[in-house]
Amino acid sequence: MFNVVGLNEFAGVANSELHCWLCQKPVSTRALFCHHCGTIQPVRDIDHFARLGMDRRIDIDMELLEHQYAALSRTLDPQRFLIRGIGERGHATKQLEALTESYEILREPLRRGRYWLALNEKEFEKDIETQPYIKELRHDLETAREPSHCDRVAQKAGQAMEQGIMGLMQALRGQNWQLANTALIELDGLESILGDVRSVRARLTAPKF
Amino acid sequence: MIYLDYNATAPVKPAVVSAVVEAMTRHGNPSSVHRFGRIARRYVEEARASVAAFVGVKPTQVIFTGSGTEANNTVFTSGTLSTFYTSAIEHDSVLAASPMGQRLPVTRDGTLDLNALECALKSAQAQCLLSIMMVNNETGIIQPLQEAVRIAKTYGHYVHSDAIQAAGRLPLDFEDLGVDYLTLSAHKIGGPQGVGALIIRENVPVSSLLKGGGQELNRRAGTENVPGIIGFGCAARLAADDLRSVPSLKKMRDKLQTRLQDIAGTDAVVIGEHSPRVANTLSIAMHHVSSETQVMALDLAGVALSSGSACSSGKVKSSHVLRAMGYTDDIAGCALRISLGWNTQPSDIDFCIEAWRSLYERTRKNLSSKAA
Helix, strand or coil: CCCCCCCCCCCCCCCCCCECCCCCCECCCCCCECCCCCCECCCCCCCHHHHCCCCCCCCCCHHHHHHHHHHHHHHHCHHHHHHHHHHHHHHHHHHHHHHHHHHHHHHCHHHHHHHHHHHCCCCCCCCCCCCHHHHHHHHHHHCCCCHHHHHHHHHHHHHHHHHHHHHHHHHHHCCCHHHHHHHHHHHHHHHHHHHHHHHHHHHHHCCCC | CEECECCCCCCCCHHHHHHHHHHHCCCCCCCCCCHHHHHHHHHHHHHHHHHHHHHCCCHHHEEEECCHHHHHHHHHHCCCCCCEEEECCCCHHHHHHCCCCEEECECCCCCECHHHHHHHHHCCCCCCEEECCCECCCCCEECCHHHHHHHHHHCCCEEEEECCCCECCECCCHHHHCCCEEEEEHHHCCCCCCCEEEEECCCCCCCCCCCCCCHHHHCCCCCCCHHHHHHHHHHHHHHHHHHHCHHHHHHHHHHHHHHHHHHHHHHEEECCCCCCECCCEEEEEECCCCHHHHHHHHHHHCEECECCCCCCCCCCCCCHHHHHCCCCHHHHCCEEEEECCCCCCHHHHHHHHHHHHHHHHHHHHHHHHHHC
16 A cells, blocks of 8 residues: 555655645645645745755756746646635735745845855855945946946946856855855945946936926 | 556546546536536546646647557657657657657667767658657656757657656646657556547647547547546646655655665666656666566565566566667666655655665575575
């Protein structure tokens, strides 16, 4: 005889404290559906990697991530739960929202890096002195008098972002948490500059009356 | 008894059992116009939508069949094409359905030889059909399907893929794969046996294998297996959980592989160890012990697994897949297929390791005493 359904850690019943909201039989924390009655389950507190069925590692296979997200989101499309009543439709909507949030965090290297630090319980220290080159870029932006000055700042910041993300990933792979933390703060600074470039440029190109 | 033969068939998920049982308590032919028929039709169409979502197509692109074998045979008898190319490691249902087909070699790592494919298709005289499985049922090795499709499409050929062993183990997207035909089977994803599906691109030639009524939009004659189809639809929905389980399965499979290699050293040969493989399958040969002996001994020890494809009427024979990969009978005849799935527990893996260890030590002792 087969074992009682899904006593494994993944799809079936791992956590005897959790029960299907409909049939009240045990379900796994990770299960999208109750394996006893087939009903969609509420969103549970699992990590973003588990939600998308990805290996828990900083270097994720981006193509696989895209495919997993596409396949899972098709299953969770609330339109497919129209005839199943408000309860199931609501859970499907929430599950899809949670899946999308997890996907967006894992897809973007910066957000994934921040999440990876949190997952490894590393404190995100903010009180680190701003790097001179970031101060310089900020100064260049503040003193910009022409749109082309803004473009130059944006180009430099963009290049620094690319390098910074590579540095961040390298630091996370090597579990150099301090370096990763510093890289993240620098990337935050660059992101903020890139955001401000747009508003400064808009101000400089606005018609003057 | 530990069940580690999911590539042969997966245990039916309880929710599927409930759905099938409930369907069997109702009656109604989906082709009937009265209320009973209309209700049956509604359930069939709901299941069709679930299978369609599973592979990312419109419901009208899903044709329910009586098995994966029937779906494969339908492809080869559709249209007017008479030139077929398949890999040498396809399932018997593809090889037997294309007896005159040209078999394309695989490399030592178990993947389709793309150079050979390009040469063959370049010199093809007429439009032909290429059939490449997505994942091999014996080794779990993932085939370079998208590259094969790209080559085939360069020369204007049709492409079919038997994706039965990929379902629930890899995310499937019909459009992304670029194939024209795709085969699925319910019982490999925790659905009932006796129901499969052929997924088709719109406007490709397809004709019913059986002669009869106009079911499935004239593409598959015969009254639909309503309970089976409802079970398939349910299993297709639940397969989302299988996709989320892949990392856990991989951990268990890798532990099993490492421990068996630790036990037997060079006497254990892992097939496709360095090839891309699905997470649930381990193909491993134990030197000097025939597959048949291993399967029987492990069965007695309480572990159910197989020596390869389970579709050969229980026959245990040297694998055509391993021979195509270049293995001689001393390996091909000693290989086991261990396949995990939705209900595999870590304790099952521990049990299997111990049973395999015991078998290995016994056979070593016997061989040593014979040699002495």
